[in-house]
Amino acid sequence: MPRKEIELPYRIEYLSILDADGNVDKELEPDMPDDLLLKLFKAMLAGRRFDERMLHLQRQGRIGTFPPIKGQEASQLGAVAALEAADWMVPAFRETLAEIWRGKPMENFLLYYAGYDEGSKVEDDRNDLPISVPVGSQMLHAVGIAMAMKYKAQPQVAMTFFGDGATSEGDFHEALNFAGVFQAPVVFVCQNNQWAISIPRAKQTHSKTLAQKAVAHDIPGIQVDGNDVLAVYSAAREAVERARKGDGPTLIECFTYRMSLHTTADDPKKYRSEEEVKEWEKRDPISRFAAYLKTKKLLTDEAVEKLEAEIAKEVQDVVDQAEQLMKEEVDPADMFHHIFAELPPTLVEQREEMLRDSSLGKKEVDHG
Amino acid sequence: MPRKEIELPYRIEYLSILDADGNVDKELEPDMPDDLLLKLFKAMLAGRRFDERMLHLQRQGRIGTFPPIKGQEASQLGAVAALEAADWMVPAFRETLAEIWRGKPMENFLLYYAGYDEGSKVEDDRNDLPISVPVGSQMLHAVGIAMAMKYKAQPQVAMTFFGDGATSEGDFHEALNFAGVFQAPVVFVCQNNQWAISIPRAKQTHSKTLAQKAVAHDIPGIQVDGNDVLAVYSAAREAVERARKGDGPTLIECFTYRMSLHTTADDPKKYRSEEEVKEWEKRDPISRFAAYLKTKKLLTDEAVEKLEAEIAKEVQDVVDQAEQLMKEEVDPADMFHHIFAELPPTLVEQREEMLRDSSLGKKEVDHG
């Protein structure tokens, strides 16, 4: 008849490997091939530049509202880099770079944010879901995919992304709970970028970390420095291996920062200080990774310059191509595509009504 | 750049004071006046007998489906006994005894389960919500009530009940999270009766305890022996005091057992063993409390006998009274009451249509 502490099976850890200046913890440094390191660096840089260009295009009115990713490059890439192509990725809406790494054509982002439904097409050779706007709702899909993988005894893993705000939605907990109960091979990657629009992390939940929410469901949880691509990659690799081995789900909290706007419709000056942003700029994921690669003699200033030039050209090509696609004829009646496998009579009628509508012409497809 | 454990602010404890044989842990024994102890005992016994009678009435077809409470008497009463009358109680649907303790007339249960909406009327002097059938949805109401109490600086506390199954609903976590963020004076009482219809606790969630779900939201959580009315009362009193002092919410998991049917429509033989039920019968909350009171010389066998006779009469009176009420004229058109404060034109028309309906007469009010 005691009052005693109950032992819980998991402890919550914090992991950091590369500090803000690029110094590495030798004991924790992951074993990664040079070409992977360089590929990651190039992708991070390209992600940053593409994001900048999108912002520019949006400001010019050439695309609509979109959510910039600046600051979250390491946290997205470190995670997806641990996946195989056959694995599945289930994004929220701010995983532009993770999606590009997985093979989504960059021009599709421009199409999508210019208002063309075609932009969210998923290519046949990519096992990812399209973006999911309703916050917190997509993690369950990843759990279901993982349950199906397990059912079919496929050596695959599902990884899903979401923000700090998403951890407040009930569906987040339902997803963790199902993953725990069915020991599904799924990795939950929380991009804790400290803000959910104007709500700071501290007002989102009373809990000290987001990683500890895993305790509620007895699954391993870890908090990592999300601006440290080595830490994110290490934690993700561990979690992916655990899942692939059949040892169930993991929650990873990437402690990072949204350095830019929530979306291009947002004005962060209303709710956060310039100083806070400046503080986080010092912890930029790209510069510290560059420093690390330079110390490792894998990168030089000239190489970075060359990369920048390559990326600039690549981005320009993407923009040109997307704008070309937008100029092509787009039939408004295409909006009746992909509602059902087969168009039912009511929709056939409505489609005809629309085509008859004299107020409608090609002009009605509204360019950007 | 470490990999290190994160210290969490709360540990999960287990509390038990009175063992299955009625032996008490002297150090933990709560300081409770004798008349409170006796009042609790009488209420527990009356709850058990009323429950038995309801089952009987249901089997005779005199009332409809209802959820028996057998085995959960201590866990319900220990918790509400820590409340003041001015506090609020937000039940699920299996808190019959807690509602009776709070002042709900017993005949209302019979009316309600015989199909009279009148049975869920809340009396003017009771600050409780009526039962809530949609699992997991009511805890948020308690949090809102508690937030309102805090806003109005009232020295009140809200207590809400729910089952083990309810902890899987997203709304449960949203409730804990809001309670944590707003530090609302609310006490969450989980009646972990080991089953959610046919789903055993172990399949409901991978977590070792339900109490540890509090860790996700950094609120205190404790697991208590739910068949030990002293332990439940102690934990509840502590939580109520914490809330009243302004120190925020608590989650209490009462580890108890549903000794009877899920509802009268259920057949537990399909999913659980007789042995399991027998095991739990040994831990009955009433017999151990009786043993404790006898050791304390507060109770004798004769007193119990007398009590039983009193209760039998009380229950019989309640049944008679309820059946009398059911015989009284009930206007079917009353179903249009309490939909809105004022009946809008469409409903006035529909109500008239109903009254005109020749197929309808007093006979259509279907007695039990």
Next chain:
Amino acid sequence: MAKLNMVQALNLAMKQEMEKNDNVVILGEDVGVDGGVFRVTDKLFDQFGEKRVMDTPLAESGIVGVAIGMAVYGMRPVCEIQFSGFSYYIFHQLEAHAARLRHRSQGRYQVPLVVRTPYGGGVRALEHHSESREAYFAHTPGLKMVIPSGPRNARALLLSAIRDPDPVIFFEPKALYRAFREEVPDEEETMPLGVPQLAREGKDVTVVAYGAMMFPVMEAADELQEKHGVEIEVIDLLTISPLDDELIVASVKKTGRAVVVHEAPRSFGPGAEIMARLVEKAFYYLETPIKRVTGYDIVFPLAARETAYMPNTQKVVGAVLQTLES
């Protein structure tokens, strides 16, 4: 060929399809060991095991959310929501994802999932256990909304729903679960989704109904014929949405009169859409106003007042006779 009630017929559809296709799995609360609170999944757990008949945690959004993932991966999940009164918990998952992932992925993925759920009144149930809110789902683009009315069509429609490449919400009229038996062929039988059925021919008035309401409507048909010499033509919608109005319109062009019957609250209910289609497509054939026999726009009452709330044979008879006046 065996005489089955609706519970058995639905069970048969799942059992046979699960034997044939191991992508078909069942998930929900109490669907496994317990066989479902209405026994619709009875014995499937014994036959197929816990990998294919999954007792889940008590979380509706979770059930449908993971089923969406499974369906996208290529499986054919059949979810049970214990009562349709709790299907609002899944609304965001159905609306935002099940009904849209085909479109959002521009055809790369489909979501062939079925959500089965008992709906409707007439069984003296607790609060939230008697509602009929098919209109919510019917108004949701990308979803199919199906309601059978007897053991045989329940089996055939459920089989079609499981095989359908799009998400189907399948309301089961719990009042009919054990109300009567029908011959149900042993060999598999499907029925096309989206096609209403002529349940009875007649020339005087068209009555449109579905689900449990087919019962009082067919009774009314007999009574109208016997006592009043009125021949009603009865159409059983079977698929509420997408609504195919061809048969209804053709019938009303013949009869010139119509009555729509549903348990759901009247305003903004399915009956309104039937009336709208008839106004749009058969206006000049209508002799008298179309009538609605429906539930009222109120909270569904508990058992004592349920009979007064529900549409019944007499109310249908009355409405039909009214359309013949004027």
Next chain:
Amino acid sequence: MAKLNMVQALNLAMKQEMEKNDNVVILGEDVGVDGGVFRVTDKLFDQFGEKRVMDTPLAESGIVGVAIGMAVYGMRPVCEIQFSGFSYYIFHQLEAHAARLRHRSQGRYQVPLVVRTPYGGGVRALEHHSESREAYFAHTPGLKMVIPSGPRNARALLLSAIRDPDPVIFFEPKALYRAFREEVPDEEETMPLGVPQLAREGKDVTVVAYGAMMFPVMEAADELQEKHGVEIEVIDLLTISPLDDELIVASVKKTGRAVVVHEAPRSFGPGAEIMARLVEKAFYYLETPIKRVTGYDIVFPLAARETAYMPNTQKVVGAVLQTLES
């Protein structure tokens, strides 16, 4: 008297009522420091502080669930759901509790809460940010469903909604947020809920609309008059549910013709109910079939195809002219 746009007018309603009644509080995502993503709660945080203007965690069911508790306790919570496309997360709380607690407690409690949420298309928004699904709420007994159409009535209706003893879901036409300004009196002004308004008198055809659709409809009225000499009578519903059909029925008895306009998908949409009421109550006055000008039964397209999806002035003109043919 000041010229305000709808955002300012809504803000004024809340500000004045909060000054008067400290039971009125605001809660939602980004409603506080940020002033709301559309600035509808702008500066209220500065004036009333975080105790009365609560930035909440990102959990819609949580927001409405706690608001129900507050309302039962005697407060007047005004919740913001950031976009109506995310209001499905709150559906079970609204249906099972907000709309029922008065009845369940048999009159002991009431739930005077308001859920404000921007709805509708026309602003080139992302997925889930353009939907119009007022029919879901309109079909839910115990809920009131209100949609203003201009700054002045938005302010007056929101004030009435806050004071109403029953739960109100208040859809704000985001396309009109900053579309135009109107004189809005400084002193408080209410408008009764549940009462449609005559927006324009006419004798030829009755057009029923609400919310953002009032804009193309009023444009169509001008064009019809100028180019075709047709005078339409326009009715602005304002309250979708409970629907008071008196004005509509009276108007159609006069004009004999009607067109219903909404952005929502057509099938099982609000237009069907208007048509049903007219069939029930003005059948013999109808000269030609009632027409619907609505959104299609499909996923709302992204910006490039939005114009083609939305009802517009030309479609309304076309439909009105059609009702005059024959």
